[in-house]
Structure formats: structure tokens, C-alpha cells
Amino acid sequence: MFPWHKIDTVLLDMDGTLLDLHFDNHFWLTLVPQQLSTQKQISLAQAQVLVEQSYHKVVGTLDWYCIDFWQQQLDIDILTLHYSLVERIQMRQDSMPFLEALATAGKQRILLTNAHPKSLELKLEHTELARGLDGMMSSHETGYPKEHPEFWKQAFAKYDLDPSRCLFVDDNENILEASRLARVGFQLGISNPDSQKPNKDFIDFPAIDDYQLLHQDLLAAVKG
Structure with missing residues (x-):
């Protein structure tokens, strides 16, 4: 699905992307x-x-x-x-295997969330999410939500990122568009953010409902 040799860093939303939005x-x-x-x-x-x-x-x-x-x-x-x-705070069942596969493939994994730091702390406390990440940043640190270009400017600076070599994963199409406008190279939607609700359609971005769909590509990336 993606040219993994052109991706150094995977930027990940939290709620609905790594955690069940339910x-x-x-x-x-x-x-x-x-x-x-x-x-x-x-x-x-x-x-x-x-x-x-x-x-x-x-x-x-x-x-x-x-x-x-x-x-x-x-x-x-x-x-x-x-x-x-x-x-009720639960990780998606496919999240940790995906995060581990990214690490095996040598990809940096950074959480970019709009969640308030108090909410982020609570969710890290009650899941194993932190174990699968190399960095994390709440929009409240920047004073701007992910919908705003200034958020992306600060995120790139904090982690010294080349946005063209990043993949951003989110369940919100408006925020995926914000990342594209910020020149993030690749976007991926999550069509089943809430395990108790039907899948939703994405119009302008590719979307999946199971990270397992990416594992074969990642394995191929590891083998070079």
C-alpha cells in the first residue's frame, strides 16, 4: 500500500486510531x-x-x-x-502488533494527539500504548489543534522530521487533510475507529479497518 523505503517515521493519532474510540x-x-x-x-x-x-x-x-x-x-x-x-479504555486489538512491526521495520513511531494531557496520562496508565511508541506530543503543548498548520510546524521541529518521509494515520479525514497541507508525504485513514459502530467511508484518502493488511508490506520492507 505504501513505499516503505520512502517512509522513516509513522505519525499516529490515538483515539480511534490506536485506541478504541468507543x-x-x-x-x-x-x-x-x-x-x-x-x-x-x-x-x-x-x-x-x-x-x-x-x-x-x-x-x-x-x-x-x-x-x-x-x-x-x-x-x-x-x-x-x-x-x-x-x-472501557481499550487498545485496538491490531494496534500493538502493528506498532511492533513498525519497530522491526526500523520506523520511528510518534503519537500526535489532540487529547488533553490529563486524558493522555489516564489512557497511558490503563493501556500498554507507551511501550509501542518512540515519542508523543499533545496538541495542548503547542497551543494549536492538529487541524491548524502551526501544530505541524512545531511537531516537525520537535522531532526534527522531514514531513515528506512521514506517514500519518488518523480516523479523522479533516485532520488527514491538514497533514497533507502541511506536506506530510503519506496519509492513511482508519475506517472502524469505534468497535461498536459501523465502518465509515473515506473520500480522499486510503483507509483500512485492520493493521494486519500492512504487515506483509512491512515484512517486505524489512527484507529489503
Whole structure:
């Protein structure tokens, strides 16, 4: 699928790409409205409308991904709620074999996530993800989300990357496009980010639903 001899570094999203997005979808679309309904003594339907309106106002910005912002905006202890749901934090079953295959093939593996550092810490604590990475960076370190060109400029500088020799993997097509505009050489979508939902279609980028599809190519890359 890719000319691996032209790729030195694989840049990887976290939620929906290496971790099952079911945790985040359940948290933000079910648990938060339930908590808001109880706390404000309003109906669940009213709470869902309130939450969706709040989300819509900041989608694609750094606030969208910020735990501190949502704690203040919704007056809910978001971090404590996260900890109440840790059993749902799961890696995709194909993630670690893929990360290990990348290492065997001599590829650098860097996590680039919009997740808030507190959320990132929680997920690293409850998975083996860190073991499969050579570096990691949260957009909150830069002050810009991955949707913004400044994020990519800072990521390239931090890890001294040649963007043309990078592959970026993400489940969000808008962010894949942002990486292409930042001159990242190769993009790959993940069509099944949430294990409990149907696959989604990608329009402008190749996409897979199983990293095993890349293993033969990686083995060939190792053999040269």
C-alpha cells in the first residue's frame, strides 16, 4: 500500500486510531449528558441538546479537546468522570502488533494527539500504548489543534522530521487533510475507529479497518 523505503517515521493519532474510540464516544455522548441531567435536574433529552450545542460551538478548536474547558463550561468534574469509566479504555486489538512491526521495520513511531494531557496520562496508565511508541506530543503543548498548520510546524521541529518521509494515520479525514497541507508525504485513514459502530467511508484518502493488511508490506520492507 505504501513505499516503505520512502517512509522513516509513522505519525499516529490515538483515539480511534490506536485506541478504541468507543470509550470517548460513550463518555461524551452518553455519560456527560446523563451527569448533566442529574446535576441540573433537567431531562436527559434537554441535557443532550445542551451538550450538543456546546460541542458544536467549538468543534475543530483546541477547546473541543480540553478537559479543563469542559469542566468549566458544563460545571462537571470531567476528570473524575473519566476515572469512573476506565474499564472501557481499550487498545485496538491490531494496534500493538502493528506498532511492533513498525519497530522491526526500523520506523520511528510518534503519537500526535489532540487529547488533553490529563486524558493522555489516564489512557497511558490503563493501556500498554507507551511501550509501542518512540515519542508523543499533545496538541495542548503547542497551543494549536492538529487541524491548524502551526501544530505541524512545531511537531516537525520537535522531532526534527522531514514531513515528506512521514506517514500519518488518523480516523479523522479533516485532520488527514491538514497533514497533507502541511506536506506530510503519506496519509492513511482508519475506517472502524469505534468497535461498536459501523465502518465509515473515506473520500480522499486510503483507509483500512485492520493493521494486519500492512504487515506483509512491512515484512517486505524489512527484507529489503
